[in-house]
Amino acid sequence: MEYRNEISYAAIRRLPKYYRHLCNLRKAGIRQISSKELSFEIGVTSSQVRNDFAYFGGEGLPGIGYNVDLLKNKINEFLKSDNTLNMIIIGAGYLGHALAANKNLEKKGFKVIGIFDPYDQFTGREIKGIEIMKMDCLPLFIKRQHVDIAAITILSAHADEIIKDMISLGVKGIWNFSPVEVKNTDKVMIENSHLDDSLMVLGYNLKNK
Amino acid sequence: MEYRNEISYAAIRRLPKYYRHLCNLRKAGIRQISSKELSFEIGVTSSQVRNDFAYFGGEGLPGIGYNVDLLKNKINEFLKSDNTLNMIIIGAGYLGHALAANKNLEKKGFKVIGIFDPYDQFTGREIKGIEIMKMDCLPLFIKRQHVDIAAITILSAHADEIIKDMISLGVKGIWNFSPVEVKNTDKVMIENSHLDDSLMVLGYNLKNK
DNA sequence: TAGATTGTTAATCGATTAACAATC
DNA sequence: TAGATTGTTAATCGATTAACAATC
Known part of the structure; x- marks a missing residue:
C-alpha cells in the first residue's frame, strides 16, 4: 500500500500543526x-491523532508510542x-516585509524570489537582499523565472x-491576505489568510463566553 | 424569538467572510x-447561505433576496x-507593525492601545502614534488600562x-501568530493564526492537483 | 508477564445539501 | 398571474469519537 485510504481534507489541514509541534518537541529533546x-x-x-497518522503510516509501536523524528519526516x-x-x-x-523576512517559510520549502509593489515609492529598496x-516588471519576470505562488499583501x-x-499571467497558487474573496478554479489554487476574520471570531468568543 | 436555535461553530467562522463580502458589495453600490x-x-x-442567515434572522424576501445593508447590520x-x-x-x-497599521481592525471594533517589544532596540519609537x-512596563500598563486581547507577533x-x-496578567484573549501551540482554557480564549500552516496546505494542494 | 498503547472498525455526532411549500 | 427566491425540514454526507483485539 501507499496510503491507507484517501486522506480527509480536515486531516490535511491538521498536518502542519502536528509538524510544527513535533519540531518543538524535537528541539526540547523529546524523542518519543x-x-x-x-x-x-x-x-x-x-x-x-491515531487516525490522522494512520493515513501516512505513522509507524507507532503499541505500548510505546511514536518516534518524533520518524513522524516528523513522514x-x-x-x-x-x-x-x-x-x-x-x-x-x-509591513505585511510584505513580514513575509519576506520570515525564515520559517524557506525552511518549509517556500523561496521568495521577488517582491513587487504597485507604488513607486519602494522601488529599488531591498528586503533581505x-x-x-x-x-510593470512582473510579466517579464514571470516569463524568465518560474513562479509557483503569489502572496497578495495589498x-x-x-x-x-x-x-x-496574476491568474492571467499563469500563477498557479495565490496566498491571499487581501479583503477580496477569491475562489479556487481549475486554473488556480487559493489559500485565504483573512487575518481580521480570525480576530472577529476571537472577539465573538470573548463577548459570548 | 431571539435566535432560531444555537448557531453552529462552523457558521460563526463564516460570518466575518459574509460581512466582508457584503461590505464589498455595498461599496460597489449593490443593495439587493x-x-x-x-x-x-x-x-x-x-x-x-440561507441556513446561516436564518440563525440571526436574515429577513430575506421570497422572490427578491436580501437587503445588503440590513444583512450587514444584522x-x-x-x-x-x-x-x-x-x-x-x-x-x-514587521508583523507587529502590519497589525498596528491596519485600519480595518479599528473599523471592526479592535483598538490598539499599546505595543510592547522584548528587545530594547525599538523602545521609544512609535507606530501610528x-x-x-x-x-517590563506591561504589568503596570495592564493594571491601569483594560486590555482584552494580546496579539503575539513574536x-x-x-x-x-x-x-x-499574558495569561497570568489576566488577559482574556490571545491572537497568536507564534509557532507555539496554545489551547483554550477557562481562563483564556485563543485564536491561532499560524500563517505558514495555511501556506503549507496551499503547497500540498499545488503539488497534488 | 502485566501494563500501555497502537491501528482499525463501528457508532456517533455534526454539518451540509436537497427539496419544497410558502410567499414576494 | 407567473417567476423567483425564501425559510425550514428531512436526507445525506463526512468527520470525530469510542471501543477493543493485537502487540510492544
Whole structure:
C-alpha cells in the first residue's frame, strides 16, 4: 500500500500543526510520544491523532508510542516539503516585509524570489537582499523565472485586479491576505489568510463566553 | 424569538467572510442580493447561505433576496462589533507593525492601545502614534488600562513564556501568530493564526492537483 | 508477564445539501 | 398571474469519537 485510504481534507489541514509541534518537541529533546500525550498538548483527541497518522503510516509501536523524528519526516514527505516552491510577494508594506523576512517559510520549502509593489515609492529598496520591483516588471519576470505562488499583501479592494492579473499571467497558487474573496478554479489554487476574520471570531468568543 | 436555535461553530467562522463580502458589495453600490448570487460569489451553496442567515434572522424576501445593508447590520449586531475591544501588540517587528497599521481592525471594533517589544532596540519609537514600550512596563500598563486581547507577533518558541505571562496578567484573549501551540482554557480564549500552516496546505494542494 | 498503547472498525455526532411549500 | 427566491425540514454526507483485539 501507499496510503491507507484517501486522506480527509480536515486531516490535511491538521498536518502542519502536528509538524510544527513535533519540531518543538524535537528541539526540547523529546524523542518519543504517545497519541495520548500529543493529543493533550495540542488539544485534540488521541483517537484523532491515531487516525490522522494512520493515513501516512505513522509507524507507532503499541505500548510505546511514536518516534518524533520518524513522524516528523513522514509528514514532511507526505507534504512534499523538500520540493521547494518559488514565491513572489505583491506589496512591500509591513505585511510584505513580514513575509519576506520570515525564515520559517524557506525552511518549509517556500523561496521568495521577488517582491513587487504597485507604488513607486519602494522601488529599488531591498528586503533581505531581494530588490523591490515595479509591477510593470512582473510579466517579464514571470516569463524568465518560474513562479509557483503569489502572496497578495495589498490590503485594499484594489487587490481584485492584481489577483486577476496574476491568474492571467499563469500563477498557479495565490496566498491571499487581501479583503477580496477569491475562489479556487481549475486554473488556480487559493489559500485565504483573512487575518481580521480570525480576530472577529476571537472577539465573538470573548463577548459570548 | 431571539435566535432560531444555537448557531453552529462552523457558521460563526463564516460570518466575518459574509460581512466582508457584503461590505464589498455595498461599496460597489449593490443593495439587493439573492442567496444564489451570493453563494456563487463566495464559493458556498445557496442552501448554506440561507441556513446561516436564518440563525440571526436574515429577513430575506421570497422572490427578491436580501437587503445588503440590513444583512450587514444584522451580522455586525450578532458579532457585537460595535462593542470595541482593547488590544495590545507584543512584538514590534514587521508583523507587529502590519497589525498596528491596519485600519480595518479599528473599523471592526479592535483598538490598539499599546505595543510592547522584548528587545530594547525599538523602545521609544512609535507606530501610528503609539509608543513602543518595554515588556517590563506591561504589568503596570495592564493594571491601569483594560486590555482584552494580546496579539503575539513574536515568531519564536520564546513566545511560550510571553503567552504564559499574558495569561497570568489576566488577559482574556490571545491572537497568536507564534509557532507555539496554545489551547483554550477557562481562563483564556485563543485564536491561532499560524500563517505558514495555511501556506503549507496551499503547497500540498499545488503539488497534488 | 502485566501494563500501555497502537491501528482499525463501528457508532456517533455534526454539518451540509436537497427539496419544497410558502410567499414576494 | 407567473417567476423567483425564501425559510425550514428531512436526507445525506463526512468527520470525530469510542471501543477493543493485537502487540510492544
